[in-house]
Amino acid sequence: MDILGYDFMIRAMLAAVFTGLAAPTVGTYLVQRRLALMGDGLGHVAVTGVALGLLTGSSPTWTAIVVAVLGAVLVEVIRVQGHTNGDVALALLFYGGIAGGVLITGIAGQSAARLQEFLFGSITSISVSDVWATMALATLVVVICVGLMPQLFAVAQDQEFARVAGLNVQAYNVLVAVLAAVTVTVAMRTVGLLLVSALMVVPVATAQQVTRSFRTTLALAMGLGVAASLGGLVVSAFASYQWRVAPGPTIVLLALAGFAVTWPIGAVLRRRARLRTPFVAEPPLGHEVTDEHPHVHGDDCGHPAVEHGDHVDYIHDGHRHAAHGGHYDEH
Amino acid sequence: MSMTSPTVVTVDGAAVAIAGRPVLRGISMEVRQGEFVALMGANGSGKSTLVRAMTGLRPLTAGSVHLFGEDLDGFHQWQRIGFVPQRATAASGVPASVWEVVASGRLTRRRWLRPLLGPDRAAIRAALEVVGLADRARDGVTALSGGQQQRVLIARALAGEPELLFLDEPTAGVDLPNQEALARALGVLKDRGATIVLVAHDLGPLAPLVDRALVMRDGRLAYDGAPLADDAVHHPLFLESHSHHHHEAPRHDHAPHVAAPLDGGVGGTASGLGTGNGSGRPDGRA
Numbered sequence: 001m002d003i004l005g006y007d008f009m010i011r012a013m014l015a016a017v018f019t020g021l022a023a024p025t026v027g028t029y030l031v032q033r034r035l036a037l038m039g040d041g042l043g044h045v046a047v048t049g050v051a052l053g054l055l056t057g058s059s060p061t062w063t064a065i066v067v068a069v070l071g072a073v074l075v076e077v078i079r080v081q082g083h084t085n086g087d088v089a090l091a092l093l094f095y096g097g098i099a100g101g102v103l104i105t106g107i108a109g110q111s112a113a114r115l116q117e118f119l120f121g122s123i124t125s126i127s128v129s130d131v132w133a134t135m136a137l138a139t140l141v142v143v144i145c146v147g148l149m150p151q152l153f154a155v156a157q158d159q160e161f162a163r164v165a166g167l168n169v170q171a172y173n174v175l176v177a178v179l180a181a182v183t184v185t186v187a188m189r190t191v192g193l194l195l196v197s198a199l200m201v202v203p204v205a206t207a208q209q210v211t212r213s214f215r216t217t218l219a220l221a222m223g224l225g226v227a228a229s230l231g232g233l234v235v236s237a238f239a240s241y242q243w244r245v246a247p248g249p250t251i252v253l254l255a256l257a258g259f260a261v262t263w264p265i266g267a268v269l270r271r272r273a274r275l276r277t278p279f280v281a282e283p284p285l286g287h288e289v290t291d292e293h294p295h296v297h298g299d300d301c302g303h304p305a306v307e308h309g310d311h312v313d314y315i316h317d318g319h320r321h322a323a324h325g326g327h328y329d330e331h
Numbered sequence: 332m333s334m335t336s337p338t339v340v341t342v343d344g345a346a347v348a349i350a351g352r353p354v355l356r357g358i359s360m361e362v363r364q365g366e367f368v369a370l371m372g373a374n375g376s377g378k379s380t381l382v383r384a385m386t387g388l389r390p391l392t393a394g395s396v397h398l399f400g401e402d403l404d405g406f407h408q409w410q411r412i413g414f415v416p417q418r419a420t421a422a423s424g425v426p427a428s429v430w431e432v433v434a435s436g437r438l439t440r441r442r443w444l445r446p447l448l449g450p451d452r453a454a455i456r457a458a459l460e461v462v463g464l465a466d467r468a469r470d471g472v473t474a475l476s477g478g479q480q481q482r483v484l485i486a487r488a489l490a491g492e493p494e495l496l497f498l499d500e501p502t503a504g505v506d507l508p509n510q511e512a513l514a515r516a517l518g519v520l521k522d523r524g525a526t527i528v529l530v531a532h533d534l535g536p537l538a539p540l541v542d543r544a545l546v547m548r549d550g551r552l553a554y555d556g557a558p559l560a561d562d563a564v565h566h567p568l569f570l571e572s573h574s575h576h577h578h579e580a581p582r583h584d585h586a587p588h589v590a591a592p593l594d595g596g597v598g599g600t601a602s603g604l605g606t607g608n609g610s611g612r613p614d615g616r617a
Contacts, residue, residue, distance in 0.1 A: 032425040147444055154435040157423050160416045161487070164386045164497075165439045166409030204425065212471035213428035273474065 018138035019190040020229030024221035025145035027200030032156040039197035041090035045071030047101030055108035064185040072177035121192035121248030191248040202255040209266025228255035278307035288330040336364040344394035372547035410439040413493030421472045421480040430468040436490035458489035478509025
């Protein structure tokens with residue numbers, strides 16, 4: 001267990017916990033607005049920001065934040081002014097961001113390996129000041145996302161309704177985009193710019209397999225985000241005794257494994273809920289008695305009992321059997 | 332609805348253009364307190380655009396809209412307004428419970444960072460009861476049928492306890508039992524003295540509630556008066572003699588009509604209805 005006691009590991013774990021908490025909070029609003037790939041687009045844009053930092057010799061974290069925030073505002077402007085689809089606006093930024101990043105990194109005389117630290121994360125080499133920045137920015141993101149939940153929920157749920165409710169929808173949209181940009185750069189050190197969107201989206205996708213309300217989805221996604229990023233980090237730390245295991249991909253694959261496990265559960269729950277939905281409370285067309293029926297339906301007979309008006313129908317091989325006197329009716 | 336009730340909505344010479352294309356022209360109308368007004372017309376006649384202009388979702392290119400005597404530019408009494416947008420579903424990309432969607436309608440009366448208080452929760456519960464969905468509050472909205480989701484959207488508007496309610500085609504694609512449930516809910520509101528402006532293609536079970544009908548045609552207000560039967564709305568002269576100022580001028584083409592049996596449709600008789608660009612929902616996205 002001694003590996004967890006190293007200073008660099010403690011720093012890494014702190015960064016992992018805060019990123020794991022912040023990324024799914026913004027991710028929930030992005031998924032709600034069906035902009036799940038927004039984080040990806042901003043991650044690509046931030047590559048240019050990192051490269052600018054390498055070129056000018058300033059901190060890549062801060063140049064990445066500035067460029068990603070500008071990119072986020074630009075996406076919103078393109079979406080609103082151009083009436084372009086959100087995904088087209090994002091696609092435009094994807095290409096420009098990554099091409100600009102690679103080009104500028106070359107001009108700066110930096111190797112591809114240096115850029116790769118940011119593309120796929122290098123959480124174990126995170127500095128003390130970066131940990132502080134990560135914790136501060138992640139806290140800011142979580143506080144805003146949770147504190148303004150009523151407003152952000154309403155805007156993401158139905159923009160027109162929110163406008164007539166007197167909310168400044170455009171400002172809230174820009175706010176979410178900026179929060180996403182900040183989160184992307186915060187998560188850059190943990191999972192890397194190319195995988196950052198996974199930490200924003202996958203926990204949300206996993207959570208909504210089993211939830212029915214927004215608040216439980218948000219809370220569960222935050223928990224899953226922390227579990228994945230901390231778990232992935234620890235797993236990769238122990239695995240690195242044997243192999244070269246990078247934390248970033250481990251975190252993402254762990255999050256995806258969570259989804260893979262939850263999805264069948266969600267499918268079963270949805271199927272069961274559909275099966276148990278009460279039938280329309282209308283009387284059957286006529287009195288139709290089942291054929292010879294030796295089976296007796298009851299609480300534990302193994303056939304789903306579904307509410308139908310004032311009684312229950314038992315679902316039996318595609319038939320709906322309702323008890324009537326000493327026999328069963330077809331409903 | 333005596334003529335002494337205060338005016339709640341005043342539209343004066345309003346025009347709306349979408350992408351430079353004039354859609355609404357010269358709309359002037361009033362809605363008085365407590366009135367139930369049905370805004371009717373064919374697809375593309377501009378009835379949804381008019382409601383969107385009245386709620387500030389569509390900027391005017393000319394004229395003005397006043398709500399409660401206050402110009403829509405700089406209007407701030409949004410807590411007095413309820414809006415039910417035209418939606419097929421109340422769902423979004425993330426699960427949300429019925430209660431949560433309805434609670435978001437309470438935002439008009441909440442301050443920043445303030446939790447829901449007792450009166451807020453009571454209003455949300457009351458709104459759910461009016462639309463008959465109180466027992467489904469904890470369910471996810473996607474578990475509800477289309478008609479029930481439409482009722483959720485209405486409850487959301489009611490949660491803010493509005494005095495003036497705009498509904499954009501709430502009955503579109505809704506089965507009859509749900510339309511009747513909707514009519515009951517709106518009847519309750521009407522009895523409480525709310526002012527209601529309803530956009531509808533067909534009134535169906537809502538017909539008995541309507542005090543006044545406005546009919547749009549090709550971006551203009553073509554009729555303003557007593558309620559009409561559903562089929563009369565689409566008749567050129569509304570099947571009754573009324574004495575309003577909107578006289579429809581006889582169609583007058585510059586080319587003389589040659590009434591040969593085979594070219595009956597050439598004279599442009601079909602050009603009156605709709606601009607054909609689906610301007611009822613011109614932007615297609617929120």
